[in-house]
Amino acid sequence: MDVAELSPAQARERFRGGERVPTAGWCRGYAQANLIAVPKRLRYELLLFAHRNPQACPVLDVGEPGAWSTGLFSGDLRTDLPGYRLYRDGAAVADLGDVVAEWREDLVPFLIGCSFTFERALLAAGVPVRHLEAGTNVPMYVTSLPCEATGSLSGPLVVSMRPVPEALVPTAVEVSGRYPMVHGAPVHAGDPAAIGIRDLSKPDYGDPVEVRAGEVPLFWACGVTPQAAVLASGVEYAIGHLPGHMAITDARNDDFLVI
Missing domain, CATH: 3.30.2040.10 (PSTPO5379-like domain)
Structure with missing residues (x-):
C-alpha cells in the first residue's frame, strides 16, 4: 500500500514492527508532530521556552508524567515512531528503534508542530x-x-x-x-x-x-529546535525523535488551518 494511504494506526503498526524511515508523505491528511520528552522538573521550563519561541516550538499536546500517549496520539510514544534519539547530560548518546527500556516514570512528553x-x-x-x-x-x-x-x-x-x-x-x-x-x-x-x-x-x-x-x-x-536546546543546555535526560521521523497523530491537517 502507498504510505500516503495508510491510517495513523497502520503506520504506527509498521514502525512498531521495525520500519525505520522518514515520515514525509505518510498518512495523507493527518498531522505529524515532533516528540520531546523531558523530566517532570523541566516541564514548565519547556512550556515557557515554547511560549517565548512559538514559531519554532508550537505545542500541540502535552502528556502526563510517565504517559505513553496523549490526546492527539493514541498509540505508544515509546514504540510507534520510526526512530528515537536519547540524550544524557546535553549529549546525544544513542539512536534507537524504541525507547521502552529508556522511558522513565518522570518523563513528560511534548508534541510539537511539524511542517510536514x-x-x-x-x-x-x-x-x-x-x-x-x-x-x-x-x-x-x-x-x-x-x-x-x-x-x-x-x-x-x-x-x-x-x-x-x-x-x-x-x-x-x-x-x-x-x-x-x-x-x-x-x-x-x-x-x-x-x-x-x-x-x-x-x-x-x-x-x-x-x-x-x-x-x-x-x-x-523547525520542531527539532527543542532538541537543540536540550543539547545546548546540558539537560540531564531527554528523549526525542530522530529528525524527520515523526509522530503521526490522530489529528487532521485541517485542524490546524486558519482561514
Missing part, C-alpha cells in the same frame, strides 16, 4: 516540495539565530529548507502562513549565510536537496 503538516497544501497550490519528489528526508540546519532563553533552557533556532521557484515564493508564504501551529510562514528567504548556514549541501539533519536555477531557498522554523 502543510506540505500537501503547498502541493495543492502548485508549490513543489523537493524532498517529496526525491523520496528523501527534509534538510534541516542549525542557524546562528538564538532562541529566546528561559532560566535553564537556551539554544539556536533550527530550520527546515524547501527550494521554491521565485514566482511561487509569495504562494508558499501565504499557504504555510495559514498553519501557525505547525510553524507557519518561513522565517527567512534567500541567502543561507545570513542565518549562519555555510553550505546547503551539508544539512545538520536530514538529506540535501537540489536548489535549481531560479529557485529561492525558503527556511521554516
Whole structure:
C-alpha cells in the first residue's frame, strides 16, 4: 500500500514492527508532530521556552508524567515512531528503534508542530516540495539565530529548507502562513549565510536537496529546535525523535488551518 494511504494506526503498526524511515508523505491528511520528552522538573521550563519561541516550538499536546500517549496520539510514544534519539547530560548518546527500556516514570512528553503538516497544501497550490519528489528526508540546519532563553533552557533556532521557484515564493508564504501551529510562514528567504548556514549541501539533519536555477531557498522554523536546546543546555535526560521521523497523530491537517 502507498504510505500516503495508510491510517495513523497502520503506520504506527509498521514502525512498531521495525520500519525505520522518514515520515514525509505518510498518512495523507493527518498531522505529524515532533516528540520531546523531558523530566517532570523541566516541564514548565519547556512550556515557557515554547511560549517565548512559538514559531519554532508550537505545542500541540502535552502528556502526563510517565504517559505513553496523549490526546492527539493514541498509540505508544515509546514504540510507534520510526526512530528515537536519547540524550544524557546535553549529549546525544544513542539512536534507537524504541525507547521502552529508556522511558522513565518522570518523563513528560511534548508534541510539537511539524511542517510536514502543510506540505500537501503547498502541493495543492502548485508549490513543489523537493524532498517529496526525491523520496528523501527534509534538510534541516542549525542557524546562528538564538532562541529566546528561559532560566535553564537556551539554544539556536533550527530550520527546515524547501527550494521554491521565485514566482511561487509569495504562494508558499501565504499557504504555510495559514498553519501557525505547525510553524507557519518561513522565517527567512534567500541567502543561507545570513542565518549562519555555510553550505546547503551539508544539512545538520536530514538529506540535501537540489536548489535549481531560479529557485529561492525558503527556511521554516523547525520542531527539532527543542532538541537543540536540550543539547545546548546540558539537560540531564531527554528523549526525542530522530529528525524527520515523526509522530503521526490522530489529528487532521485541517485542524490546524486558519482561514
